[in-house]
C-alpha cells in the first residue's frame with residue numbers, strides 16, 4: 001500500500017510539470033468514465049448527482065487499497081506478486097494517459113515515473129521487511145524493525161511532499177488567473193431586463209436567474225479542463241468554403257449579444273434539478289458559420305471540447321437566427337466559470353445540452369450525420385434531442401407536513417423555443433385547476449407558476465402538468481431519460497395537519 005501511495009504521488013508530481021490530466025489516477029478515472037456502459041452511467045448520475053465523480057474516485061481508492069493489501073500478503077516470501085501487481089497498475093496508468101485525446105506525447109512521462117517509483121519503492125520496502133522477518137536474535141530484530149519503520153515513514157513523507165508539490169504545480173498552470181484577466185464582457189446588445197414578476201421566489205419557486213454557483217453541472221470531465229484564453233483558439237472547418245481559426249480576442253472584440261436561456265439536461269428525471277437559467281453573453285454562432293460559408297449537403301455541426309468530448313447539433317438549428325444559437329464567453333455578468341466551459345462554449349436554445357452545449361469548445365466541424373458520431377450518440381442516446389415540455393413542483397417539498405386548509409403549491413415549467421401556455425395542478429384525483437403563471441421572459445426560458453388549493457387534513461398527492469404554445473399537453477406516460485429525455489407528470493406526496 002505504501003508503494004502504491006508513492007507511485008500515485010510521483011505520478012501526480014510529474015503531471016504537475018505537464019498537465020493535471022496526465023496524473024495516472026485521474027487519467028484512469030477519466031478513462032473509466034468514457035468506458036462505463038450508458039445504463040450504469042445514467043444510474044450514477046441519478047443516484048449520486050454532482051457527487052458522482054467523488055464516488056468514482058473513492059471507489060477506485062477502495063479497490064486499489066484492497067488489491068494492494070492482498071498483493072502485500074501474497075508477497076510474504078517472494079517480492080514477485082507485489083511487483084507484478086504494482087507494475088500492472090502502472091501499465092493501466094500508462095494506457096489511460098496515452099488514450100487521453102487532450103495530452104501531448106510527453107505526458108507519458110508521468111505514468112512511467114509512477115510505474116518506476118512504485119516498483120522501486122516496493123522492492124525497497126520488501127527487502128526491509130524481509131530483513132526484519134529473518135533476523136534471529138531479539139536485539140537484531142528490534143533494529144531491523146526500526147529500520148523498516150524508518151523506511152516506511154520516509155516513503156510516506158516523500159509521497160506527501162511529492163503529492164502536495166504536484167498539486168501546487170498544477171495550480172500554477174490553471175486557468176483561474178487567465179479568467180480573472182478577462183474583465184467585464186460588456187454586451188453591445190443586452191437582454192431585456194428580467195421583470196420583477198418573472199418568478200415567485202417568495203411563494204416557493206426558484207429564482208428566475210440561477211446564480212452561477214447553483215447552476216446545474218453535467219459533464220464527463222473528472223478534472224475541470226484548464227484552458228487559458230492565451231492558448232485557446234477555435235477552428236471552423238469541414239464542409240465550408242473557407243476554413244477559419246479564431247483567437248479569444250477575435251471573438252471578444254466583436255459586438256457581443258446577451259441572451260437569457262434556460263438549459264436542460266437530457267438526464268433530468270421528472271421532477272429533477274438539471275435545469276437552470278442564465279444570461280449568456282457571446283456572439284451569434286450563425287455569424288461565424290456564415291463567415292466560413294456552409295456548403296450544400298451539410299447536416300451536422302460536430303463540436304469538440306479540449307478534453308475530447310463531442311456533440312452533434314443539426315446544422316439548421318445552429319444557423320437559424322430565430323433560434324439564436326450562441327458561442328458564449330460569459331454567464332450572468334462574468335466570464336464563464338471554469339466548470340461551465342471557460343473560455344468558450346456553445347449554447348443552443350431548445351436542445352438538450354448533450355446535442356448543443358459543448359463546454360471548453362475548440363473545434364467546429366461542418367459535416368454529415370453519417371461521417372461523425374458524437375460521444376453520447378455512440379453510447380445509445382438519440383441523434384436529435386429537442387427539449388421536452390415539462391413541469392415541476394418545488395413547493396411543498398415531497399413528504400413535507402403543512403397546515404391543513406389553504407395549501408400553496410408552486411413550481412416551474414419549461415418548453416424552450418415554444419413557450420409555456422398553461423400549467424394545471426390537481427390534488428389526489430380531483431379536477432385540474434389552472435395555476436397563475438409568471439410573466440413570460442422569452443419562449444426560451446422557464447416560467448414559474450403558483451396556486452392555492454383547499455386541502456383537508458391527511459396524506460395527499462399533488463400533480464402538475466404543462467401545456468405549451470403549440471397546444472401540446474405533457475403526456476402522463478412515464479418514460480426514462482434514455483434515449484431522448486424523460487416524460488410523465490411530476491407528483492409529490494405531502495401531509496396536512
Ligand SMILES: Nc1nc2c(c(=O)[nH]1)N[C@H]1C(S)=C(S)[C@@H](COP(=O)(O)O)O[C@H]1N2
Nearest residue numbers: 216217218219220265305309353354357359
Ligand atoms: N466538454 C463537455 N461539454 C459538455 C458536456 C460534457 O460532458 N463535456 N456535457 C453536456 C451536457 S450533457 C450538458 S446537459 C451541458 C451542461 O452544461 P452545464 O454543466 O454548464 O450546466 O453541457 C454539455 N457540454
Ligand SMILES: [Mo]
Nearest residue numbers: 265266353354
Ligand atoms: Mo446533459
